Amino acid sequence: MTDPRTRRARILRGDLPTEPMPMADLLRRTPYRHARIPGASAPDPTIERGLDLALRVGALMLRCGAGAPQVEGAIAATAAAAGVDQVELDITLQSILVQARSAEGRQHTMLKVVRHTRFDYARLVAVHRLVESLVAGEVTPDEASDRLRQIKRTPRTYPKWAISLANAVLASAVAVVIGASALAALATIGVVLAVAGIARLHARVDLPEFYGNAINSFAATLLAGGLYAVGATGAIPFTEADFAFVVAGGIVAMLPGRTMASAIEDVIFGYPLTGAGRLLAVLLSLTGLIIGIASGLGAMLTLTRWTSSSFVSPDVLDLRVSQAPIVPALLASLVVGLAAGVTVQSRRGLILPMGLLTIVGVAVSAVLTRGPGVGSVTATGIAAVVVGVFGRLLAQRMDAPSLVLVVPASFGLLPGLTIFRGLYELVAQGQDSGLLTFQSGLSTLLSAGGVLLAIATGTVLGEYLAAPWDRHVRGSRRPRTDAVPR
Numbered sequence: 001m002t003d004p005r006t007r008r009a010r011i012l013r014g015d016l017p018t019e020p021m022p023m024a025d026l027l028r029r030t031p032y033r034h035a036r037i038p039g040a041s042a043p044d045p046t047i048e049r050g051l052d053l054a055l056r057v058g059a060l061m062l063r064c065g066a067g068a069p070q071v072e073g074a075i076a077a078t079a080a081a082a083g084v085d086q087v088e089l090d091i092t093l094q095s096i097l098v099q100a101r102s103a104e105g106r107q108h109t110m111l112k113v114v115r116h117t118r119f120d121y122a123r124l125v126a127v128h129r130l131v132e133s134l135v136a137g138e139v140t141p142d143e144a145s146d147r148l149r150q151i152k153r154t155p156r157t158y159p160k161w162a163i164s165l166a167n168a169v170l171a172s173a174v175a176v177v178i179g180a181s182a183l184a185a186l187a188t189i190g191v192v193l194a195v196a197g198i199a200r201l202h203a204r205v206d207l208p209e210f211y212g213n214a215i216n217s218f219a220a221t222l223l224a225g226g227l228y229a230v231g232a233t234g235a236i237p238f239t240e241a242d243f244a245f246v247v248a249g250g251i252v253a254m255l256p257g258r259t260m261a262s263a264i265e266d267v268i269f270g271y272p273l274t275g276a277g278r279l280l281a282v283l284l285s286l287t288g289l290i291i292g293i294a295s296g297l298g299a300m301l302t303l304t305r306w307t308s309s310s311f312v313s314p315d316v317l318d319l320r321v322s323q324a325p326i327v328p329a330l331l332a333s334l335v336v337g338l339a340a341g342v343t344v345q346s347r348r349g350l351i352l353p354m355g356l357l358t359i360v361g362v363a364v365s366a367v368l369t370r371g372p373g374v375g376s377v378t379a380t381g382i383a384a385v386v387v388g389v390f391g392r393l394l395a396q397r398m399d400a401p402s403l404v405l406v407v408p409a410s411f412g413l414l415p416g417l418t419i420f421r422g423l424y425e426l427v428a429q430g431q432d433s434g435l436l437t438f439q440s441g442l443s444t445l446l447s448a449g450g451v452l453l454a455i456a457t458g459t460v461l462g463e464y465l466a467a468p469w470d471r472h473v474r475g476s477r478r479p480r481t482d483a484v485p486r
Helices: 002-011 023-028 043-061 068-081 123-136 139-154 160-177 183-203 209-232 242-253 257-268 270-304 315-317 326-343 349-370 374-395 405-415 418-425 438-473
Strands: 088-091 095-101 107-113
Touching: 023 068, 023 315, 023 326, 043 095, 043 107, 043 123, 043 139, 068 088, 068 095, 068 107, 068 123, 068 257, 088 139, 107 326, 123 139, 123 405, 139 405, 160 183, 160 242, 160 326, 160 405, 183 209, 209 242, 209 257, 209 270, 242 418, 257 405, 326 349, 349 374, 349 405, 374 405, 374 438, 405 438, 418 438
Parallel strands: none
Antiparallel strands: 088 095, 095 107
16 A cells, blocks of 8 residues: 555656656657667767767758658657667747756757758758668668768759749749639749849849849839739730739749748648747748839839729739640649759759659649638648658658648648749739728738638648658668768
């Protein structure tokens, strides 16, 4: 029988102090969850080498655009494969802190700060394969350290001019997905390339992203408005709908969709500080984008009012993504995925799967909105879940982290046209049409925010649901010796 005093002491004492999370929990639902975990603490030299290698792996992944959950899993797997039985790990937006205790009882703590990030999914794939090889025992920790150094030194897959061109093609394809004509698609390419030139000019003074986005979106809106003004004279067949499509395509090209997905994933999987930091960055970037477009629309409205001419008719507010012909929209969605893969510096062998996955997402969304009439937010969320499931399974089959397929494939679902309509309603309030009200504009922008949230949460849910099937869909493993991210 338990002593009443002992029972009372337990009640007063409360919960036990927080212990380090078991390595198996850190590896759960990751591609490395079958890694062999050491059964006892290692000596000091082994702990130091293991933590150093794991920290370098995590820092490179964070620098290349990985989310905190992917970084956590890779660090834990690397440390376990290098002989560390238990590790304390803390990841923030710009730093990684790891700690482990050796067999001699000494605490080893290491910190790495990542001040700049550049999306480079080819390197992420190379690091992922390196960690898999290390976990499988195909390379030693010393060999892994050398290969990691080679991965860091390898030049990026695509030059800057190719990224700018891919971004322009991406915006043009998005415009076609939502119903743009061939002329509007070509105009979108020209506008985005011109904005890229403007961005290079203000990049010389290292302008913060908020101001850069505002300048870029302002320029894009004025350039598209100039084309519409020329079309209004009859010189070219450029309509008010084409103007909306060009601006909408440019919005998608500038939207921080990659960071949004990572931020939501961080929050969902227990990294609120990192996720909050990313979300704040997304909010500031999106605010700059909105301010630039709104300023451009306001300037055009003022100019047309002075000249007693008509700007964009209220018919533009009736434009919907679902009005685009289905076959051109699906073909354009393939181009969206291909171009998005180039913009994130992905491996060449993964570009086509990204395009096919984009078609799947756009097709599911189109079927739901055009068939049973499901709302845009719900349809986009369901399509995002499908993209997440198939992206995870396909990524495992191709020996790559799922985010390198899922994030580019979700670009075809981004709500560029909805954002434009909301901004037009906000800026054009007080004009002749009673349709243009501040309330309706705010409601439309909130709907666009709901779509962005549905994309981020849907893809994360899809990956989570598909995780148990990783081992079943993965092909027979071959030793991975490629250190060059091609």
